[in-house]
Amino acid sequence: MNHFSKDTRTAVEAKEEAQRIAFGPVMFQAAQAMRKNGLLMILRNAGKAGITVEDAAEKAGLSVYGARVLLEAGLGMGVCIINEEKYTLTKTGFFLLADPLTAVNMDFIDDVCYDGLASLEESVATGKPVGLKVFGEWPTIYEGLSKLPENIQRSWFAFDHYYSDGSFPLVRKHVFDLGVRKMIDIGGNTGKWAISAVTNNPDLHITMMDLPGQLAVAQKKIADLGLGERINFHPVNILDEKEQFPKGHDAIWMSQFLDCFSEEEITSILRRCYDALDETGYLLIMENFWDCQKFAAAAFTLQMTSLYFTALANGNSQLYHSEVFKKCVYAAGFKIENQIDHIGEAGHTLLICRKN
Incomplete structure (x- = not known):
């Protein structure tokens, strides 16, 4: 930019x-x-x-x-x-x-980030989320997310969902046009994408993969909506390299997920995606890249949010520059067939990838 x-x-x-x-x-x-x-x-x-x-x-x-x-x-x-x-x-x-965007940003910084960011310098030096100690003794915020106080969870999920909810309706057509019928949703969180996708595509079935705590929240919501027959659950610690991903799906979808990991971890996850997909399968990644934004203020927001990952989330990830991220995609054996930028107010990018 x-x-x-x-x-x-x-x-x-x-x-x-x-x-x-x-x-x-x-x-x-x-x-x-x-x-x-x-x-x-x-x-x-x-x-x-x-x-x-x-x-x-x-x-x-x-x-x-x-x-x-x-x-x-x-x-x-x-x-x-x-x-x-x-x-x-x-x-x-x-x-x-x-302004709703400003409100979710303000509350996220106040409730989730403010106290922990005081440990940013130490987090940068050690590569560990030292600021997370203000909430508990977990290696990353994701293990502790379901145990955080209700107001902290509310601000965290409001922030996370605001940046995805507006983009999901816009990106569905790009995904559905690929003819996908069976999809893995890695890092499905509370089920926002899975619910949105199957509700708008009667032929689609999704397997959600995430930590058990997150899937428990999603499972209840999905059962209440009567969607349990079309959304399955596969609890897993994605960082465990011994955990291989299930095969037999047309596509693997990840939205606002890979930014939770370091470059080495992203490459590892994507290599397992490569092994799980057949030659005609799609890898679909939706992320916020700060260099792909229309406005400087949007890039600024993403650059600052990266420091939440440093101080509180895990100590080694960020909202990436697209070229840094793409190196991980290529290293895992994929090629990028299409890149769609400027999706929604949140400025998402969709990468449509196939095996090289």
């Missing part, structure tokens, strides 16, 4: 940006406080007329001091503006308040 190939800021702009980075955690906490205590909504309801500190404090149930320090911080953040001692909401403030 050209955005990342040139340093276009003046010295003054660069120094200003450096200060915003230095105070980034403070800005985040201030914005989150204004979301939760109602100040952003009060500003929105005040409309163009604006509202004084005193009236905002009364409506929010805050002291004048509390409202004042947050509103003044909001000025610096660009969340609000002030004219004749009355504050009004800006476009940035509106998106913090009402």
